[in-house]
Amino acid sequence: MDLDLWALVLSVVGIAVPGFAFLWEFFFVGRKRLGYRVQMDTTAMEEAGSKYAGVLAGMKPESGAAALVNPSFVLVRIENAGATTIDEHDYQVISDVKVGVRILFPGRTVAGMVVTDLNPRSLHTNFTGENNALARGVIDGADEPIGYITLPRVPLNRPDHYKVLAVLERVKGDKDGPPPKPRIEAGIKGGRVKMTASGTGMSRQTTALLVFMTVVILGLGLVTVFNEDVPLDCATGTVKLTGSTAIEAVMREAGDMYANTCSGASFTYDFQGSSGGLSALQEAGDQLEASPPVLAFSDGAKADLQPQLLPRPVAFMLFTLVVNKDAGIGDLSIDQVRRLYDGQVQNWREIGGNDVPVTLISRKPGSGTRTTFQHQILQGKREAATNSDNCRTRDSGGDPGIIRCERDRTDDLLNGVASVRGALGYAELGAATKRTDLVVVRMDGQKATLEAATHGAYPFWETEFAYTYQEPKADSLAASFLRYLTNQVGKDIIRSHGNRPCDELQNPVLCRPGA
Template sequence: MDRDMLNLVLAGVGVLVPLLAFFWEFVVARRKRLGYRVQMDTMAPDDIGLGHTGILQQIQQDTGITLEHPSFVLVRIENDGVIPIDETDYQVLTDIKTGVRIRFPGRRVAGMMITELSHPKLQRNFAEHSGLSRSEETSIDHEVTGIIDLPRVPLNRNDHYKVLVVLDQIGPRANPTFEAGIKAGIAKESKAQTGLPKRAVIIGAFMTAIIVVLGLSIALRKDAQPPPVDCASGRLSLVGSTAFEPVMRDAAAHYAKTCTAASFDFDFQGSSSGLERLNANGTKAPMISFSDGTKGQNQPMLIQRPISFLVFALVAHKDAGVRDLDIEQIRRVYAGEVTNWKDLGGNDVPVTIVSRKPGSGTRNTFQNQILQGKREPATNSDNCTTRDPGGDQGVLRCERDTSSQLLDTVARTKGAIGYAELGEAKNRQRDLSLVSISKQDAVIQAAISGDYPFWETEYAYTYDRPVAESITASFLRYLTTQVGKDVIRSHEDASCDELPKPVLCKPVK
């Protein structure tokens, strides 16, 4: 590379650094961003335009006392990023309804109202008991601060709402302050935008021109480009848990798109089957086995690494008519003590139990977390609709090899119940029902806090420790990067380092 080309590259790098930082924030990292700003904060003077104030002179508190020094504040709350913000994304405890708190030092809140909604659907978030309230606090110096609490409002991209607050100044006035937090994101003051400044357009055009020149110069180079940092070449086999299969197929596709010299084979047939295959394979070929839970005692060469925190869900055929079961009811169903859903408040439909086969990590999780370690009884049907000759009497029971097969069977079998990984189950809500446990829906935050019992740690196993430069080690590291975490999160699971106990990858309780 000659000096002119080196100068061009250095200039391009200098321009690309801030551009890449922008793309990392808004395109790759894609953090959730809650924005807030004060659009108006004005007093109502008693000597200007007095003859036209009209009803403004008569504004009163709830007690009937006229406001002495009224002021008006208009606040805008908005999704300032590209990722939707859900009500569970606010950084508060699950039983706290407040998502945003605004303080008005030196002023008492006389009233407030929601004045603008970007979409009518947001209106239901401000109903009674939603968390919308006003209050005040008094310091030891007798200084009063008015407070309004706003609910944890779900906001899609570009959604916003506005709040008009009427206050009465009773002490030294200060600017409003905001208290809010977003998990895996930020809450900060946003700025009004009325179009791109001319300077930004010029800089953008200049940067684009440099990037184009740099790209052409690189394209004309005859020597091949090196692979991205931490990429490895080779072929890697991924085996094990069918519950974790969709996550790993997605992650492998992202890795192969970046690291083009890498390729993958998939053979997910269950956690136990994957561990046995890895143990038999030894060091013959690169392989990782994923398991819902830990390995057995007879595989000492298999090294485990916690990768993800998985949530599972109960699923039922829609005709069963059940939406919630407590732990004891679930145990009675799987013990064969309940033969018709009407006995548990559902429809008059016989119960059919669809399970995973022995050796499934999902089945082991269900038995350990829900059935107190008891094994599910033996099956008496192959097709899940008729009893096999010689099969035990009672509830029909059948088994399936994979999570997707189980979901298919539950969806087409009246009265059927089963279980699967949450991400896969949610994708099938059009043709089956998710059943909450003891009034608690299957959501990741509830499982992390210990309020939802059906979860498991997902482990990645290798035969001995892989060489640092190998495709095995590279892919394991990739799963802990921001992109890898985003893939895991997109399937309704959580990366272990997002938990309060990341090393153990287990809930708080």
């Protein structure tokens, strides 16, 4: 039995058992229940014979009789302990007899009694009058005297009660040992008579139920621990993740976590840029003539692809410009950025920075980040050709002007900007903000934030798409991993890198192709 089924079983049992116990206790066997409790049963033999006995030594069962020798005192509580009213006709007695309850005292006779602590006070009307069935006596024909008290059929609402205080005399048997315990004789139609607890501790039934619930809760806790972060549809096999280096860190972490959770799954990684990844997916699909175990990620949707490649929006990604600290720049207007990439600004002092030459480090053609930069910031204009391989000196025969170079990967570009004086580049925001050796540039005074991007105040963003070749089978690892990226664990990973899951946007249309 798998962990999810165990969790379901424990949950059902944990709800069903207390529910059944409640119905059984209050609607089946306990709907009508007359409760009783002996709250006191104590002797006063030594006290009655001592010089300090006071009134106890002079107590007599009736006028003219001898004083009590072995007195004892019993306090019995009678109550409605059920879920509904107990009426006169609910007592199981002969209809023309008023007796409802009889209390027996083996080995003792009743010297006196009083009904007390009536709640509500209106119950006293049941104990007045000559035929009210409140009486005391001794059962004839018993081996030893058995005193008794009879009580009327008292209607009791929930939780009405009254008490009977009896003074008893020990008449036979071992005077040194405790007398036999009192007994109750009564019956309730459609219900039962039950000794109730004092309320200062838990009953055995309550203790058993608490132990049972504790076991269920611990069981669910263990299932949760062993089942933590398990996707609902763990799949097996191997899938290749390729494409944009801007999303590489996110996908590597997500792939490793999925594989750690689902032991039959594994992932290979070959992030070479958006175009390179899409080409690899197309080639794998053409060879297999079906959906291959490949997922390609692209910064933005690609309109010039074959129809077999199907996009799925994964995340709303922010990008940013980054600059070398020696440039002395932290904010650039959109116009200044365009002039820089047009080659019109060759030294940072021309736009308020330090006296340091400008160097532009870009991503290579085919990069989704470069395509996003050209589309969103340069208004569709392509970047100029490079004239340097090492980003420090112009190549022989290279174009004059500012030094321009390109790098394959996001990390390589960030390393170049950090190490080359006056260098300017662009990258995915999450990767850039983790660096402390370069400056993340504001644009028109605006930081790169989700709120600014979705409200049009920050222009450098794009939707990250996952591409498949045709529709993968529902039980395949590729399909399962795509679903994993949209559940809570996958979303947490995406957010931890500074991006936002598409379905959490106030305007989800921004995550549609062509938005």
